[in-house]
Amino acid sequence: MNRVIVAPVPPEDGMRAAMARVWEIYDASFAEMQVVLRERLSTHPAFGPLIRDTPVDEAQEAVNRALLRAAMVDWEWEAYWQDTRRQAAGYATAEIPLASWVELVNLFREDMVTRVFAAAAAPDVQELVHAVNRWLDDAIAAFAQAFVSANEGVIASQQQAIRQLSTPVLQLRSGLLILPVVGALDRDRLDQMRALLLEAVRERRARAVVLDVTGVPEIDTVAANQLIGSVDSARMMGA
Amino acid sequence: MNRVIVAPVPPEDGMRAAMARVWEIYDASFAEMQVVLRERLSTHPAFGPLIRDTPVDEAQEAVNRALLRAAMVDWEWEAYWQDTRRQAAGYATAEIPLASWVELVNLFREDMVTRVFAAAAAPDVQELVHAVNRWLDDAIAAFAQAFVSANEGVIASQQQAIRQLSTPVLQLRSGLLILPVVGALDRDRLDQMRALLLEAVRERRARAVVLDVTGVPEIDTVAANQLIGSVDSARMMGA
Structure with a gap:
């Protein structure tokens, strides 16, 4: 378990204007996107039951949104990624496989890219697409790494237990x-x-x-x- | 370890034309993209040593390319994902963390999106961006899931060993x-x-x-x- 955990690195400053614009687009259509996403996921084999059983938690959503705004506008990425990792570690033992989380990000990405194309024209739109992709790929990286690390922690402690059990006096x-x-x-x-x-x-x-x-x-x-x-x-x- | 592995599901047929066009763009600039990517990665903390120590394996690259063409043009996705999973399982025990692999996909994605914008105009370009993102997100899903599953296999066999060791007669x-x-x-x-x-x-x-x-x-x-x-x-x- 010698692996160095490389956290995502915040994007170059050159991306700040595009990212702030992506935040505006996201923020303006937040309520609508939530409805669309919940509707698309309600029939999903992995997410359907979770979505149906979990009511909208507006207080939690407000916290998530504030973290995301701080990242995309104020460039404070670490707190947002830290929260993403915390959530991922919690999900690592649940029934939803990592592949489904990535699929979920793809649905969201498609929606965001569509809104970006509706909101801007070339050549700006290209920069906005890069910003959306950078945001979401870094989020996947933080999430997936935490998911794997939770398992690696289990492996290390099991190794220790096996070593002790297999050397009795x-x-x-x-x-x-x-x-x-x-x-x-x-x-x-x-x-x-x-x-x-x-x-x-x-x-x-x-x-x-x-x-x-x-x-x-x-x-x-x-x-x-x-x-x-x-x-x-x-x-x-x-x- | 009750998790159902949800493989990516092939994209809707409506995406076939866009995906085939993305393949053409990729195929036409393959050699150039490889050089750019190797150069960008040669100074990367996780990939640098790997890139410097690994010569280009043209036979392997030809195999990868054929698998990708079969997926993007002939819509045979499963073989491509299977190969992706196989590679991921091999990398799960290596020194490169999953987060770095996602970062690598983001570099590649940025390059592909830039080429797509150079090759097409609105409204086609939007469909091509969706196709690029679908391709790469499904590849991440297959890769990351296999990465996690390799660890889950280790956890299950360790559990078995611990149970046996802790019940001697x-x-x-x-x-x-x-x-x-x-x-x-x-x-x-x-x-x-x-x-x-x-x-x-x-x-x-x-x-x-x-x-x-x-x-x-x-x-x-x-x-x-x-x-x-x-x-x-x-x-x-x-x-």
């Missing part, structure tokens, strides 16, 4: 420990085994430790050396 | 088994414990089984009943 009788090792040995597991072993030797005052590696498919020299090192350390602690 | 001495149960009991784990218990009773000819539930934070009546049911079944098998 059993006490056979007083002073005798057994460490059954099952599965492949990577560096993280070797480090963890060493820590577990020494902790167990100290806490349970072990005199003997059996490292049972019959369950390990193959041991290379690096792993073997590290195992021997762990045994030496245990010996120095009295085992 | 230990043999204390001949005929005596112990099943230490640690952590919350959900329906899947209860079912699995029952199966493990009966299998262990049969294979190891156990006469007595200790179900150690001191490690379970809370047991509701449903779980308790199911545990008792498992014990009854074990009894019928001779334990």
